[in-house]
Structure formats: C-alpha cells, structure tokens
Amino acid sequence: MKALTILKYQWKDLLRGKWIVGYGLIYLLIADAMIRFGNAGPKAMLSISNIMLLLIPLVGMIYGALYLYQSREFTELLLAQPIDRPSLFWGLFGGLAIPLALAFALGTAIPMIYTGMIVTANLQSILLILMLGIALTLLFTGLGFWFGLKFFEDRVKGLGFALVSWLFLAVLYDGLILLAVFAFGDYPIEKPMLALALANPIDLARITVLLEFDISALMGYTGAVFNRFFGSMLGISVALSCLMLWLGIPLWRSQRQFEKKDF
C-alpha cells in the first residue's frame, strides 16, 4: 500500500512537470497524422507500430535513468522514512512507467476512437499494438532504472550507457545478424538466428509485429524452421514469454540493487 501512496505522489509530480502530457501529445499527433494519410487501413497501423518500435525504447531508457537522477533528493527523503525499500522501488518505478505507458496508450487510442478506426480496422491488431507498446514501455523503463542505479553517481555514464545500448539494440544488433546471415548463409542458421532475434527485446517486439502484419511474407520463406515457428501459436507464445523474461530480469536486478544500495 505504501508503494501506491508513493506512486500517487509521483503522478502528481509528473503531471506538474507537464512533459508527460507532451509525450502523450506526440503520439496523439503521430497517430492522427498516420490515420489521416494512411486512410485508417493497415498502413496506418504499420506506421504507428514502426514509430512505437523506434520511440518507446529510446524514451523509456533515457527517461528511466534520468528520472532517478532528478528525483534523487526525493528518494533520499523517503528513505529516511519508515518505508521498506521494495515498496519504495516499486512506487518509484510504477510512478514513472505506468504514466509513460498510459501516455502512449491514450495517445494512440484516442485518434483511433475519434476517427472510427477502432470499428473499421482489425481490433486484434489494435490491441496487439497497444499491449506491445505498454509492455515495451515497462521493459525499457526498467532497463533505464537498471542503468540509472548502476551508475548512480556518474550520470553521464548512465545516460551514455542508455543511449549506446539503444543504438546497439535498435540498429547495430540487426547489422550483426545481417552480417552473420551473409557470412554463414550456406549453413542451417535459422535456429541460431531466431535465438539471436529473441535475445533482443526490440527485435522481439518487431517480430511480434511481423507475425501480425507480415505473416503472408513470412510464410513465403522456404525454410521449415521459420514456417513452423511463425505458422503456429508457438511463435506468439515463445515471443511473449521471452518478452516477459526481458521485463522481469532488469526489474529484478534493479530491485536487488536498490535494496543493497548505500545512498
């Protein structure tokens, strides 16, 4: 319950800061524009999901770290109170991650509602995008927290790590996969490739989007491994459980760190 109280204060603080509203407005504008230009069809959904895959990890990680630095005094003040550390941690995390997730969800959902897209488009796709966005927000805010706590004294290092790891996960990682494909293309590398892709949360989210929107292209691939993976519930369930792992591990690590930390 203490975590909830902290969470409430955090929300007030965030809303006073106004920037969270701005973050939501960005999604609102993008979604509105995409739906207008994409004729409310699957094209709009694809563009929204592309933006989501790009923006959420970046904002989540940077702001996760930044927020810890900003609210250092607040945290230290609360630590002086009779509050156990796990409650404080979850309060801080929830106080940031949940409003971020809501800003995304509302920002994307509202244009879909007032343009009527929610009725005309495939509801399953809409829900998938919203859920994926929320999961990604929680995941990357968690990662940001982890970096923030690890380099609590050295802000530049923490932020730098967040930025570089975003660049790595979003771009360089896929470059490495592409290199591996062209270097070892003659060997049966589908399984290692899938494993590699599942090891990166951005790729994981991207593959889930592919499963929803590009299944007809994926089924065009000749290899049985991909077909079995993508053509069944197996693909979705493996992707989801990997996503859960990615959500759990950074949070668990950062909670441990938060508990042991000498502030």
Place this chain on the structure above:
Amino acid sequence: MKLITKIPLILVGLLLIAPLSYAAQITVSKDGEITSIQQGIDQAQPGDTVLVKEGRYVEYDIRINKRITLLGEGEAIIDGDNQGFVVVVEADSTVIKDIEVHNSKAGFMDDYAGIEVDGAHNVRIEGVRLVDNFFGIYLAKSQGTVLKNNHITASRQRETNSGNGIHLWYTKDVEILDNYVAGHRDGLYFEFVEGAFIAGNESENNIRYGIHFMYSDNCRYERNTFRDNGGGVAVMYTSNVEIVDNHFADNWGSSAYGMLLKEINRSQVTGNTFTNNSVGLYMEASSRNNVEGNQFNQNGWAVQLMANSTDNEFHKNNFVANSFEVSTNSRMNYSNNFDKNYWSQYEGYDLNRDGVGDVPHRPVRLFSILVEKQPQSLLLLRSLLVDLLDAAEKFMPVLTPETLLDSKPQMEPVL
C-alpha cells in the same frame, strides 16, 4: 380467309408438332417400377426426361448415350461406391440437373470422374452436387458445354489420390458459371481449351491450384474467387487471356501465388484484387501484358517480376500495405513500365498539388534483393537498419534496377 377455314389447318399443324414437342417422362424411384437409373435411361427415347426421385442409388458406369434430361428430385443421390465412373455422357445436348453424384473410383490408370463428358457437345450440367469424387466433372473433346451452379467438394488429402474438380481437355466455347469447388487437387484445370468463359466461380482449399490453366488461348475469366489453395492460381503457356475482376486471397506458402503467370502474352489482367497472399502476382517469361486497375493489399510480395518478362504495362494499380511492393531477380528491366500507380510505401511529396508525386517511386527495395540472395534475412523485415539501408539505396541505386520506377506515382489510391 375466314376464321372457320383456318381451324382445320391449325389442328393439322398441332398434330404434326405434338410428337416433336411432347417428351415422355420416365420416373426412377426406390419403390417404383423402375429402380435403377441405367434402366430408366435405357427405356427412354431421345428427348425424354428421366426423373430420379429422392433416395440413394448405388450405381456406377451409368451411360447416357442418347439425348435425355437427367433430373433429380429432392435428395436424389447416385453413389458410385468407389467402383468406377459414376455418370458418363456420350450424347450431345444431354442435360443433367439437380442431382447428387458421390464416390467415383480413384485410380492411376483411368481418370475416373463423377460426371464424364466424352466427345459430346452442348451438354448442360446444372445444380449438381458432386461429393468425394476422384475427378468431379471431366470434359474431354466437348464443345459448347455449360456448367452452372454446381457444388463440387472432395476430402482426399494427397495430390496423388485426388483429381481435379472441373477438368477440361480439348474443349471449345465452354461456359463455366457460378460453381463452387473445394478440396480437389486443382479446383479447375484447363488444357488445350479455346474460348472458354469462366465467371462467378469460387475455388478454395484445393490441394494444388485454384485454377490450373495451360495452352488455352482466348479465354476469359471474371468475378471468380480463388482462396487458400495450396499453390494459388497458375496460368501458363497461353496468349490472349482476359483476367478481369477476380479475387485472389489467402494463398500462403513458399510456392503459393495469388496468380502465377508463366509465358503469358498479350493478356489483360484488370480489376482484380490480390489480398493476403505470400506473392500476389508472379510473372515469368511473360510479355506485352496489360496489368491495370488491380488492387494489391497486404501481400508478402505484391508483384514478383522476373527479368525475363518484357514490355508489360502496370497502370493505375493500388499497392497498399504490402511487405514488398515489387521484387525482381536482376538489375535489368526490359521495358516493363510502371505508370500512375498508387504505392503506400511512397515517401515523396507533391508540391504543385496535382495529385502526382514529384519524385519517382522505386518499388524495388534493396532489402528485397538481400532477401532474394539470403532468404533468412527476411527475419529483419521492418528493422530500423533495413529502413536505413533502403533509404540510402533510394538516393543512389546501386543494386536495384535503375529503370524500374514509377515516374508518376499517385498521391491518393486510384480506384
């Protein structure tokens, strides 16, 4: 002339016409005098109607060797009991209507069929329900035959023990209208057919192709639906086909095509929709075709245009939300012309607001070439890295065909 003098003439006239217009009806029923259909046919005179009452008649190799009408009433089922052909039509102008034909034999030596028309012309098969036959309706060397409103299904699982739903071989001027075919090897199969008209049919869930079409010039097929067939639709070695307003959907697989065109020349592909196929339209060694006013939605590859295809015109098509818009297997493009299409992946602008994009659109992405070389890289679709590579390639084409572009991309969908 007075009316009174006309009356005898009219009477005489009527007497003369009567034997011609009057056709006897022979009734076959389970509890009547005639219990076998073959017996009924044997007793009929040319022009008679053989009416089959409700019931299941286990009979095979029924031969119709004179011009009769075979008519079913209620649920009249002819069951071939997996013994041979069920009905064989050998007489011109035979009509088969409203009857059910089940369970022909399956075999490798003969093309057993529910209804076989061999060398008979102007046959009409209408409202017939064919269930679990090896071949459904088999037309050989027939002219002017009409197949209408038939419902043809089979549930055999393998290509080897399944025949085609509607099979045409050496036929001329046949009309195939509003039939439904599912679960056969090929839904419709055409070989050496001239001038067929195929409209309003639905062919789905067949093991191989929805329609398999070879050496059949001057045919027209329109308003048909081909859905979820193993290999989609294949049209090959033919000139002058008109493919209009058809619907190709949900054909998934590594060799599944909405429609595959191989060595097709001077043909029209207009007004069709290609939705949710692994490959919408595949063209190989096809020349001088006109692809216009089609809708390509959410296909893996909207168009795969092999470099041995030349002089094809792609006008005013819509390409919406496909994973790949056009892919090809070479840097060369031999006079295939894309013009005034709408591409949802177009990223240009329209400053003078005339509805035409100011910069040309290059529908062949670099990534589609990477996938062509290393199919595994498909997993990187929609990655930021791939988008960056594509963007770089668009500025300066190095690997993609330089002349394959739409110089007048539309800003709004054209249909």
